[in-house]
Amino acid sequence: MKLQNLIKEVKKSWVIYAMLLPTLVYFSIFHVIPLIGMKLAFQEFRIMGANEWVGLKHFKILFSSPAFIDVLKNTIIISTMKIIFFFPVPIILSIIINEVRSNKYRKFTQSILYLPHFLSWVVIAGVFISLLDPTEGGFNIIRNFFQLPSVDYMTSKDHIRWVLVFSEIWRTAGWDSIIYLAAIMKISPTLYEAAQIDGASSFQQMTKITLPSLYSTIVTVFILNLGFFMNANFDQVFNFTNDSVRSVIDIIDTYVYRIGLVNGQYAYATAASLFKGAIGVVLIFSTHFISKRISGKGVW
Structure with missing residues (x-):
């Protein structure tokens, strides 16, 4: 009965499912099917002949390797910095954009x-390398204008993680x-109208209506972001890496x-890779079960 x-x-909403199909195919090819190859983590790879089963041998070597411990530490530090300093920014931007009354200026923004x-x-990476160049970069030109010394941010171990963030x-x-x-657009305008009649300021409307209405969306996005916590963005780190800073931004x-x-x-x-995924x-x-226990809301 459920299958019927x-x-x-599906027949009723076939257009929507057809639009979803390319995404399903992409995730199947690049994310689901490769899971079959994860058994290689418990084998010794052989170019000729069958692979030899070695159990947890590679994991023991992994956790006893100082190099892996360093990249694990870098991954945790960079991901934590991004969670703390990046996660609130889209929320703040969405509220600011929502407060812009001019449609033309809002679309432009x-x-x-x-x-x-x-x-x-x-x-x-090319933009930031040019912008942060110690001699001709715009950022250091501004620093020099205020009599501050130039800093080579792209080769500085103290600054490169902040450049990533x-x-x-x-x-x-x-x-x-x-x-x-999109979540803000779903909020009923009558709530804001009632608040205005009661004399609520824009700030009070934001704190009493907008933010509470965004709570479930914020929780869901936060939980999903934690699922990618160990990624730390390969493309970004790979393009920003150089020999001077590799030791502090080399991730898993x-x-x-x-x-x-x-x-x-x-x-x-x-x-x-399997350890990172686990x-x-x-x-x-x-985070899902903790959120469900505290607030009653989670991803599912």
Whole structure:
């Protein structure tokens, strides 16, 4: 009976499911089917002949490796910095955009904020390298104007992680605000009208109506973001890495790339990748159940 209802629903809304199909195909090819290859983490890879089963050998080597401990620490630090400093920005941007009364100015602002999302990290890395150049970069020219010494941010171990955070905010915050703007659009205008009649200021409307209405969306996005906590954005780090700062921004994904694809240690790299994925699953389920227990709301 359930199967018949499902078929009936698909026939009824076939256009929507057809639009969803390319995404399902993409995730099946690049995210679901590769899970079959995760068994390589428990095997010794052989170019000729069958792979040899070695159990937890690669995981033991992994957790006893100082190099892996360093990249694990870097991943946690960079991801934590991004969660703390990046996560609130799209929420704030969505509220600010919602408060803009001029439609023309709002559309212009949104276009400017969304544009960086469509730039690749190769382009963005080039922009930041030029902007932060110690001799001709605009940022250091401003510092010199105020009699401050130039700083080579791209090769400074003390600054490069902050460069990653701010470049992430610049590229992604505007685009991520779309989720919260959509949630704000669902809020009934009568709530704001009633608040205005009662004499509520714009700030009071924001704190008493807008933010509470965004709570479930914020919780859902936060939990999903924690699922990608161990990623730390391979594309960004790979393009911002140089020999001077590699030791402080080398993350699990770049480590897996270097060990697996460059050095050919496929089984060992698979073990590292599997560990990262397992942590993501644990974080999603943990935060979901904690959120359900505290607020009654979670991802599902």
